[in-house]
Amino acid sequence: MNGFLALTVNGVATGAVYAALGLSLVIIYRATRVINFAQPALALISTYLAYSVNKATGSYWLAFAVALVAGAILGALTERLLIRPLRNRTELSPVIVTLGLLMVLQAVAGMIWTNEPQSFPYAFDFRGMFSSSNLFTVLVVLGTAAGIGLLFRFTALGLRLRAAAFKPEVARMLGVRVGLMLTVGWALAAAVGALAGLLATPPFLFPTVLDGVFVYALTAAVIGGLDNPAGTVLGGFAVGIGLSYVSGYLGPELVTVAALAILVLVLALRPNGLFGHAVARRV
Amino acid sequence: MAGKSTALRDRLTAGTPAPPATRAGMPPLVRHLLLALAALAVIVALTFVVDPFTNVRLATVGYYLIAVAGLTLLTGFNGQVSLGHGAFMFIGAYTVALLVLHVPSLPFWADLLLAAAASGVAGTLAGAAAARLHGPYLAGATLALAVGLPAVTQRFPELLGGSNGLAFTVNSRPAALAGTIPTPQWQAWVVWTTVLLALVVLANLTRSRFGRTLRAVRDDEVSAELAGIHIGRTKILAFVLSAVCGGLAGGLQAFLLGTAAPGSFTPVLSLSLLAAMVLGGIGSMWGALWGALALVYFQAWSEDLTHALELGTDIANNLPLAVYGVVLIVVVLAFPQGIQGGVRALRTRLSRLRRTEEGHR
Numbered sequence: 001m002n003g004f005l006a007l008t009v010n011g012v013a014t015g016a017v018y019a020a021l022g023l024s025l026v027i028i029y030r031a032t033r034v035i036n037f038a039q040p041a042l043a044l045i046s047t048y049l050a051y052s053v054n055k056a057t058g059s060y061w062l063a064f065a066v067a068l069v070a071g072a073i074l075g076a077l078t079e080r081l082l083i084r085p086l087r088n089r090t091e092l093s094p095v096i097v098t099l100g101l102l103m104v105l106q107a108v109a110g111m112i113w114t115n116e117p118q119s120f121p122y123a124f125d126f127r128g129m130f131s132s133s134n135l136f137t138v139l140v141v142l143g144t145a146a147g148i149g150l151l152f153r154f155t156a157l158g159l160r161l162r163a164a165a166f167k168p169e170v171a172r173m174l175g176v177r178v179g180l181m182l183t184v185g186w187a188l189a190a191a192v193g194a195l196a197g198l199l200a201t202p203p204f205l206f207p208t209v210l211d212g213v214f215v216y217a218l219t220a221a222v223i224g225g226l227d228n229p230a231g232t233v234l235g236g237f238a239v240g241i242g243l244s245y246v247s248g249y250l251g252p253e254l255v256t257v258a259a260l261a262i263l264v265l266v267l268a269l270r271p272n273g274l275f276g277h278a279v280a281r282r283v
Numbered sequence: 284m285a286g287k288s289t290a291l292r293d294r295l296t297a298g299t300p301a302p303p304a305t306r307a308g309m310p311p312l313v314r315h316l317l318l319a320l321a322a323l324a325v326i327v328a329l330t331f332v333v334d335p336f337t338n339v340r341l342a343t344v345g346y347y348l349i350a351v352a353g354l355t356l357l358t359g360f361n362g363q364v365s366l367g368h369g370a371f372m373f374i375g376a377y378t379v380a381l382l383v384l385h386v387p388s389l390p391f392w393a394d395l396l397l398a399a400a401a402s403g404v405a406g407t408l409a410g411a412a413a414a415r416l417h418g419p420y421l422a423g424a425t426l427a428l429a430v431g432l433p434a435v436t437q438r439f440p441e442l443l444g445g446s447n448g449l450a451f452t453v454n455s456r457p458a459a460l461a462g463t464i465p466t467p468q469w470q471a472w473v474v475w476t477t478v479l480l481a482l483v484v485l486a487n488l489t490r491s492r493f494g495r496t497l498r499a500v501r502d503d504e505v506s507a508e509l510a511g512i513h514i515g516r517t518k519i520l521a522f523v524l525s526a527v528c529g530g531l532a533g534g535l536q537a538f539l540l541g542t543a544a545p546g547s548f549t550p551v552l553s554l555s556l557l558a559a560m561v562l563g564g565i566g567s568m569w570g571a572l573w574g575a576l577a578l579v580y581f582q583a584w585s586e587d588l589t590h591a592l593e594l595g596t597d598i599a600n601n602l603p604l605a606v607y608g609v610v611l612i613v614v615v616l617a618f619p620q621g622i623q624g625g626v627r628a629l630r631t632r633l634s635r636l637r638r639t640e641e642g643h644r
Binding site for chain 2: 029034035037082085086089091092093095096097099100101102103104105106107108110111112114115207208211212215218219222226251253254255256257259260263264267268271
């Protein structure tokens with residue numbers, strides 16, 4: 001299992017998950033200049049709901065759908081109830097509030113579903129070097145990323161979302177409901193986050209299961225430039241493969257520290273991320 | 284920031300306030316030292332009247348206080364967010380543990396100094412990286428530090444004890460006191476003496492030219508740079524000082540508990556330090572005291588509540604975390620100035636009341 005090829009393949013599959021969660025951070029950051037530190041917790045609650053639905057009905061796909069819808073609702077609520085009142089506050093305020101939400105939701109998850117690991121199913125068979133589950137993960141994440149790219153570039157909703165994010169005053173004058181667009185952006189992002197949770201969690205679900213994933217997703221998003229969805233997806237795969245090598249050759253305990261090192265190194269060399277610049281010009 | 288504008292408004296509405304006359308004539312260092320001595324006297328007196336259990340709790344407040352005060356210097360005074368301050372406590376605690384186990388001949392105060400130095404070195408590295416990051420980037424990087432560092436103990440299980448950590452006993456008590464003073468009481472004295480000394484240094488620094496430099500960088504980097512301030516150096520120095528405080532806190536915690544284990548330094552610790560700072564009031568060293576008290580007593584109350592209501596373990600284990608989270612959200616949304624903001628408002632109102640009374644006379 002420690003062969004170079006196995007590590008690479010494994011890295012591609014985990015990288016897809018980092019890309020998905022990173023993507024959810026980037027959608028929100030583009031719209032509101034907020035890093036949603038509660039994103040892993042929103043995904044966590046969605047995944048726990050999926051766990052309960054799956055346990056009650058036995059249907060993986062119903063649980064999957066419930067998680068996505070729950071994620072979207074949670075994201076919209078977060079924007080409306082917690083983030084909107086913080087307009088015109090310092091940069092620190094949304095950081096602290098989303099961290100507070102992270103703590104509350106993790107605690108709530110522990111209270112309802114206990115801190116003990118619960119077994120959570122894979123979508124498909126997970127055995128083998130590049131299993132059907134791995135393939136599914138990569139395809140779903142690439143499909144989602146492409147879908148979001150198309151949505152933003154070619155649909156009226158995407159145009160409004162971009163307008164609300166980049167020139168809210170002008171957009172408002174042109175009749176775009178900026179507030180609604182921000183809520184939609186958060187809902188969309190949190191649904192993508194829930195997807196990442198579903199794909200990242202198996203085989204075991206527990207309240208802090210996504211902490212590490214979040215750090216890697218953030219690393220991916222920062223490498224990608226925080227503003228650049230395509231860069232984030234690339235960043236996600238790069239981080240996944242890189243950390244898979246670290247885990248295989250140096251030891252799994254060093255993975256988070258390695259992610260930190262990558263983060264610091266990239267930011268020291270290119271403060272806007274590896275792909276940050278081009279996007280600033282395009283928009 | 285918000286705190287400043289309120290202070291300004293108070294000053295404008297209150298007319299021309301008399302300068303604080305009581306403070307005139309005494310250099311800040313002397314005043315801070317006297318205050319610290321008075322505080323130490325109160326605490327020592329307190330340790331004689333309360334039970335051993337409360338003595339431990341008192342010492343716990345002490346080491347949280349210095350950790351939160353360090354964070355206040357960094358975030359409140361210099362505007363840098365750290366979500367990873369538990370990592371510096373981790374370094375401090377493990378330094379003390381390793382020194383006690385492997386160099387038993389060293390006196391405990393030397394262990395503590397070395398723990399502070401080790402965290403200072405780590406803080407220099409983190410600060411050098413942090414000086415180039417801002418806002419969300421810095422928050423993310425420091426969060427990675429908090430998530431990643433405790434796992435290092437698994438990498439070196441022989442040296443760092445793996446997930447069980449290290450256990451040891453610190454024999455710091457002078458022989459003369461051995462029979463008379465119980466351990467928790469002695470521990471509270473050691474912790475608070477260290478903490479108050481460190482606080483005197485911090486309080487003096489924040490009132491000095493360096494303090495003004497910190498705030499200038501926080502408020503406007505460009506103007507600060509134009510004024511000849513070296514931004515990077517200032518930010519790194521702030522990081523180092525706050526890391527040293529974190530290291531001291533960790534060292535004192537190890538001293539108090541006799542253990543250093545990765546389970547005590549989860550990201551939750553870092554986030555609860557942040558919660559304590561925000562609750563106390565971000566811009567003030569006094570806020571650190573309220574925050575540290577809240578941290579210790581939230582824990583205590585939630586334990587009491589659990590016993591009283593016979594809550595299940597799932598609820599009980601997660602109650603403190605939920606409380607910290609709710610506190611963070613409510614304070615930021617509704618009381619951005621924290622407890623110290625409330626204290627300040629109360630004081631302003633009292634002094635205004637006194638002035639109007641004097642006017643009537």
